[in-house]
Amino acid sequence: MRVIATTTQSKAASSLTEEFCDFLGETGIKFVPRKGKSLEKLKREHNADGVIVWKDTGPVLYIDENVEFFYHPSMAKNRISNYRKFGTFDPLIKAFDLREDDEVLDCTLGLGSDAVVASYFAPRGRVVGLEYSMVAAALVKWGMKMYKSPMQWLNQAIKRIEVLNEDYRVYLKKLADNSFDIVYFDPMFRKPVLRSQPISPLRFLANPEPVDRESIKEAVRVARKRVVMKEIFSSGEFARLGFEKICGNPNNKIAYGVIEKKGI
Ligand SMILES: C[S@@+](CC[C@H](N)C(=O)[O-])C[C@H]1O[C@@H](n2cnc3c(N)ncnc32)[C@H](O)[C@@H]1O
Numbered sequence: 001m002r003v004i005a006t007t008t009q010s011k012a013a014s015s016l017t018e019e020f021c022d023f024l025g026e027t028g029i030k031f032v033p034r035k036g037k038s039l040e041k042l043k044r045e046h047n048a049d050g051v052i053v054w055k056d057t058g059p060v061l062y063i064d065e066n067v068e069f070f071y072h073p074s075m076a077k078n079r080i081s082n083y084r085k086f087g088t089f090d091p092l093i094k095a096f097d098l099r100e101d102d103e104v105l106d107c108t109l110g111l112g113s114d115a116v117v118a119s120y121f122a123p124r125g126r127v128v129g130l131e132y133s134m135v136a137a138a139l140v141k142w143g144m145k146m147y148k149s150p151m152q153w154l155n156q157a158i159k160r161i162e163v164l165n166e167d168y169r170v171y172l173k174k175l176a177d178n179s180f181d182i183v184y185f186d187p188m189f190r191k192p193v194l195r196s197q198p199i200s201p202l203r204f205l206a207n208p209e210p211v212d213r214e215s216i217k218e219a220v221r222v223a224r225k226r227v228v229m230k231e232i233f234s235s236g237e238f239a240r241l242g243f244e245k246i247c248g249n250p251n252n253k254i255a256y257g258v259i260e261k262k263g264i
Helices: 018-027 040-048 076-088 091-096 114-121 135-148 153-157 168-174 214-222 237-241
Strands: 001-005 050-055 058-064 067-069 103-106 127-130 161-164 181-186 223-232 243-248 254-260
Touching: 001 018, 018 135, 040 050, 050 135, 058 127, 058 135, 076 114, 076 153, 076 237, 091 114, 091 223, 091 243, 091 254, 103 114, 114 127, 114 153, 114 161, 114 181, 135 153, 135 161, 153 161, 181 214, 214 223, 214 237, 223 237, 237 254
Parallel strands: 001 050, 103 127, 103 181, 127 161, 181 223
Antiparallel strands: 050 058, 058 067, 223 254, 243 254
């Protein structure tokens, strides 16, 4: 996807913040002065598919009038709040069997909801998130950096996450044996779960390819404790990739496959 970056209508190009300059330098995304133009006009003039607008709250990608993408921890906040209010553990944490000091490699960061939930439950550990799409990785990384919640527990969980724009098929091969306690995959589902749901903006950016067997083999080598994958229970993906233990509620379509390292 070809994207350009600009400021809001009210900001002159001379007021580019240090953070915005760092973002542009890091991503190599082309800056285009706004000069009062509409986003559609900028897109047309620069032959771009989307425009990132740098706001005080973080970067927002506009693809068209109906599709915008920016980092927000809404789902993660609800999932952690369920634990804080009712003591209910998120199914992800059960599938991870997560300990406070565990180190987690999330191979499919996406919007980072699972990574934030893992980070909250592993405050003395580490969460590294890999994302294939350069644009999604940049929006989530900088959105996480700039996000401010009145809830300190949420800020702390978000700020601990290390976001890397990497392809897990390449990155896993570079890691030493037993580098992380848990290696996690949440690939794009082969079909969206609910037909009635609006298409997530992530679908415009995400890599839709299924997980390959070689990466699962590498993940097993890299994990100290377990490899976990989220999928639709009936998709056949668990069987194809060698996940024998499945954690999930029979009433729920989504399940977690677990491969435990032997001897643990
Ligand atoms: C379903 S989303 C993950 C959602 C995430 N667990 C969350 O809680 O927001 C899958 C993400 O994995 C990314 N992805 C797919 N293949 C990848 C690869 N080979 N390396 C890194 N990321 C990949 C996609 O681009 C997409 O953003």
